[in-house]
Amino acid sequence: MDSIPSPINAGMRYSPRNPTSRIRDPSQAGSVRSIGSGTVGRDGQVMYGVGGHGDEVPIELLQSVYLSSNAMSPNPDTGAFPMPASPQPESVAPVHHRSHSLSSDRFSPNSVLDWPSAVSFTTRTTYPPVRRLARAQKKRILVTGGAGFVGSHLVDRLMFLGHDVVVLDNFFSGSKCTLSHWVGHPNFELVRGDVVEPLLIEVDQIYHLACPASPKAYQLNAVKTLKTSFIGTQNMLGLAKRTKARFLLSSTCYDEGKRVAEALTYGYARQDGVDVRVARIFNCFGPRMSLDDGRLVSNFAVAALKGEPLQIYGDGQATRSLMFVHDLITGLIALMDSSYSEGPVNIGTVDEGTVLSWAEEILSLVKELRAAGSIAPLPLGQLESTIEFVPAVVDDPPRRKPDISRAKEQLGWEPKWPVRAGLEETILYFARQLEEGQN
Numbered sequence: 001m002d003s004i005p006s007p008i009n010a011g012m013r014y015s016p017r018n019p020t021s022r023i024r025d026p027s028q029a030g031s032v033r034s035i036g037s038g039t040v041g042r043d044g045q046v047m048y049g050v051g052g053h054g055d056e057v058p059i060e061l062l063q064s065v066y067l068s069s070n071a072m073s074p075n076p077d078t079g080a081f082p083m084p085a086s087p088q089p090e091s092v093a094p095v096h097h098r099s100h101s102l103s104s105d106r107f108s109p110n111s112v113l114d115w116p117s118a119v120s121f122t123t124r125t126t127y128p129p130v131r132r133l134a135r136a137q138k139k140r141i142l143v144t145g146g147a148g149f150v151g152s153h154l155v156d157r158l159m160f161l162g163h164d165v166v167v168l169d170n171f172f173s174g175s176k177c178t179l180s181h182w183v184g185h186p187n188f189e190l191v192r193g194d195v196v197e198p199l200l201i202e203v204d205q206i207y208h209l210a211c212p213a214s215p216k217a218y219q220l221n222a223v224k225t226l227k228t229s230f231i232g233t234q235n236m237l238g239l240a241k242r243t244k245a246r247f248l249l250s251s252t253c254y255d256e257g258k259r260v261a262e263a264l265t266y267g268y269a270r271q272d273g274v275d276v277r278v279a280r281i282f283n284c285f286g287p288r289m290s291l292d293d294g295r296l297v298s299n300f301a302v303a304a305l306k307g308e309p310l311q312i313y314g315d316g317q318a319t320r321s322l323m324f325v326h327d328l329i330t331g332l333i334a335l336m337d338s339s340y341s342e343g344p345v346n347i348g349t350v351d352e353g354t355v356l357s358w359a360e361e362i363l364s365l366v367k368e369l370r371a372a373g374s375i376a377p378l379p380l381g382q383l384e385s386t387i388e389f390v391p392a393v394v395d396d397p398p399r400r401k402p403d404i405s406r407a408k409e410q411l412g413w414e415p416k417w418p419v420r421a422g423l424e425e426t427i428l429y430f431a432r433q434l435e436e437g438q439n
């Protein structure tokens, strides 16, 4: 593969211009790796791509769409906006140029210097390269909830693989910014809509992810969350039935809405012959999680970056098994494309750690990235974060460690990313978001 200059090198203030050699050697605890230079996987081998055989996408390509940014903020010292990103990499497929009349040059952000809180969104001059697929191989794929954390990574992967992707999202907890790099691409459509309303389109596959996932989001309007789980799933299953599309539900444990969604899914399979898959997802994290959604990794990473206390609910001895988002996406695609439809498949890792141990790991990683010059130093005089214990919350599961033997046997899938490598990318992403003022 041609070497693709990572846009993070063009835009980030700290790491990119200072690309210290940071491939992480598992034997060197504490060292950090360089984005774009390969990631050491769980087996000790350097990974350059993610995905199954024949479906691999270069990691650098994926990083280029979530660690770079379309937003420009003025330099806090000079007030000037950075120059637009350098030209995009050579593509492996035809490049579709946007209309020059819409070029962001017309709205040069430097003309608004006296407008200090302005953010100017830039457009790419080319789209990221996508695989060229023969007509027979190219699928029309609907991703509901595609503007959310997991959905947007799934969309990236499916787009890079060359498929036609339609996203249906009401932007309740998702954001158009997660997909802005695809808007206008001939293989991509973004539909603002709600799954509780029927949708009439023709598709081959449906990944049904639409549902608020963080406790903060789904508790905000419990009735709407239930309607989304029940009526939304029913509508998408109805669409699958009508179009004979394969349907994949992103489920989880312990949740009433998901229980009914799973029951409906298997009901449509038994009664109407809909071809269904159910993935039960466990504690996934990665770039594009909301900074303030109250999940473990975002809570701890954002607090550590801001120099605020990392708050642990309870004594910190509850366990969580964390999975990096690229592993989840590989698992979801493997499940969708597999012939296994008998029952739910757990997608997660068995890297069980106490909440306290994850807090310590994230805090030490933030310190290392600061020391390596990859993220901004704390303001002068501000002390590093500490860990603080606060009263436990109700219904917090004491233990989370999925049995992933079915995924291994039926899909040949297992997680490849060491948690620490995923945490590094996530922290770099959050640092960037905080710099841009998304806090």
Ligand SMILES: NC(=O)c1ccc[n+]([C@@H]2O[C@H](COP(=O)([O-])OP(=O)(O)OC[C@H]3O[C@@H](n4cnc5c(N)ncnc54)[C@H](O)[C@@H]3O)[C@@H](O)[C@H]2O)c1
Residues within 6 Å of the ligand: 144, 145, 146, 147, 148, 149, 150, 151, 168, 169, 170, 171, 172, 173, 174, 175, 193, 194, 195, 196, 208, 209, 210, 211, 212, 213, 214, 217, 228, 232, 250, 251, 252, 280, 281, 282, 283, 284, 285
């Ligand atoms: N992230 C995890 O660790 C995890 C764990 C278990 C299950 N899941 C499931 O995976 C899916 C995606 O989770 P996520 O972490 O990306 O959450 P997210 O909140 O980032 O994404 C959900 C997306 O669905 C959209 N949405 C919500 N209600 C909708 C509606 N009525 N109509 C259309 N769009 C709607 C939101 O705007 C958002 O873009 C969810 O179904 C979630 O339950 C995730």
